[in-house]
Amino acid sequence: MSIPVQNAEGLPTGAADFTGRVAEQEIKPHLIHETVVAELAARRAGTHSTKNRGEVSGGGRKPWRQKGTGRARQGSIRAPHWRGGGVTFGPPPRSHGGKVNRKVRAQALRAALRAHADRGSIAVMDATGWDTPSSKRAAEYLYQAPEGIEARPLLVVLEDPESVEGLSFRNHRDVYVLTSLEIEVVDIMAARSILVHRAVWEKWTGGEHEISATAATAKAA
16 A cells, blocks of 8 residues: 655645554544543543532621521521522543553554545645644645545644645645644544655654554653
8 A cells, every 4th residue: 555745836746655553553443432532522622610508708697597587497698509609510621531552643644644544534744844824735635636636634744833734735725734743543533645755754654663562652742
């Protein structure tokens, strides 16, 4: 299997070898699903909070005496059944993230890339050599791109998001720029096409730098 390679103008000029553990990875939907659910949960802020009766200000004395008024006894106006009182069993701030084994996350990441490769929705980008950021130049580049990466949203994976290419591509609608260290399985699965810088592609598919359990959890660390 080979992956199309684009030159500085976006024209296909050849094919990149698709080898290594990514090419050998079996696509396991249950691992991808488990990882995506955990990553989406981890992205939740978890800052929702309420105050219980001990945290609401006021209510330090009894609103009326214990007996002789004909009314039900009350100890505080900040009890949950009072207006302005505390909340019973309200949500506290917490983390929604779940634990996913590092090896499972690495397999899911490789499987997601393999799925894109199988359907022809991934391409490799050679160094463009652009001097200054240019949204117009990036638009022309994408116009010349192979048919497989015409679908949007498009994920562009670079080593440096502040590079000339990163600053050029990120101004386009439905085009998202991420680095190889911050990318997650959910990002790959949400994209309908992927454009990968050659330096990143070589790390993913070759030798000691290919996607491993350590690389798959670099962002979480």
